[in-house]
Amino acid sequence: MSVRVLDVWKEYVMGTTSTLALRGVTLEVRAGEFVAITGPSGSGKSTLTYLISALDVPTKGKVEVDGTVVSELNEGQRSAWRRRNVGMIFQFFHLLPTLTALENVMFSMELAGIRGDLRSRALEFLDFVGLREKANRFPFELSGGEQQRVAIARAISMDPKIVVADEPTAFLDRENKLKVMELLRKVNERGKTVIFTTHDLELAAFAERRVRLVDGQVAGEERSGRAR
Ligand SMILES: Nc1ncnc2c1ncn2[C@@H]1O[C@H](COP(=O)(O)OP(=O)(O)O)[C@@H](O)[C@H]1O
Numbered sequence: 545m546s547v548r549v550l551d552v553w554k555e556y557v558m559g560t561t562s563t564l565a566l567r568g569v570t571l572e573v574r575a576g577e578f579v580a581i582t583g584p585s586g587s588g589k590s591t592l593t594y595l596i597s598a599l600d601v602p603t604k605g606k607v608e609v610d611g612t613v614v615s616e617l618n619e620g621q622r623s624a625w626r627r628r629n630v631g632m633i634f635q636f637f638h639l640l641p642t643l644t645a646l647e648n649v650m651f652s653m654e655l656a657g658i659r660g661d662l663r664s665r666a667l668e669f670l671d672f673v674g675l676r677e678k679a680n681r682f683p684f685e686l687s688g689g690e691q692q693r694v695a696i697a698r699a700i701s702m703d704p705k706i707v708v709a710d711e712p713t714a715f716l717d718r719e720n721k722l723k724v725m726e727l728l729r730k731v732n733e734r735g736k737t738v739i740f741t742t743h744d745l746e747l748a749a750f751a752e753r754r755v756r757l758v759d760g761q762v763a764g765e766e767r768s769g770r771a772r
């Protein structure tokens with residue numbers, strides 16, 4: 545699933561003040577690519593991921609994902625599109641606290657309209673992230689790293705072509721940061737387009753391409769030589 549961000553601007557208005565979070569960003573990500581969005585805090589990384597995942601719309605410009613101009617959909621259309629097409633992973637995991645790991649994964653499959661034996665498929669995704677034996681635990685019974693791995697299982701459970709992760713490792717220790725990055729790499733190897741943000745260059749190195757944002761603009765781009 546390719547992503548095309550064309551001259552995108554995003555202004556947040558709060559009362560009498562406004563912030564230009566993105567100022568003319570153009571970015572293309574081809575299907576199956578593994579891309580890191582880097583840059584200092586406040587540079588617009590999260591904003592860009594919200595626009596790519598159609599959580600929000602730009603003030604100006606166009607966002608197209610796999611041929612759908614998501615920036616022109618209304619809110620209802622965007623959430624319907626998102627549930628089926630985007631696996632999202634956030635800093636704070638955002639698991640539903642009253643559901644077990646297994647139920648969290650099954651719930652997002654239900655929302656995506658997937659039919660069939662959800663339980664056994666959800667278990668396979670938990671197995672993929674190494675948590676099958678903890679399937680019946682609630683989020684509070686899991687470590688931060690484990691919760692994020694459940695969130696990864698959930699993100700891929702409805703078979704999205706694109707996975708968008710906003711600072712997925714921000715609140716993890718180094719060992720878990722690396723584990724999460726390895727899993728994102730495995731997700732990418734399963735054929736999914738993966739876009740993640742980070743301000744950590746060691747983690748950005750996992751991606752095959754790094755796009756650097758500064759003050760809401762693309763300030764540079766770099767490819768790694770990793771054989772793929
Ligand atoms: N909902 C919002 N309302 C107002 N300003 C916001 C909002 N979200 C982000 N901003 C501002 O937009 C700029 C970019 O923020 P963000 O996209 O979160 O950057 P990053 O993720 O790189 O830290 C910052 O100046 C931030 O304060």
Ligand SMILES: [Mg+2]
Binds near residue numbers: 591711
């Ligand atoms: Mg951010």
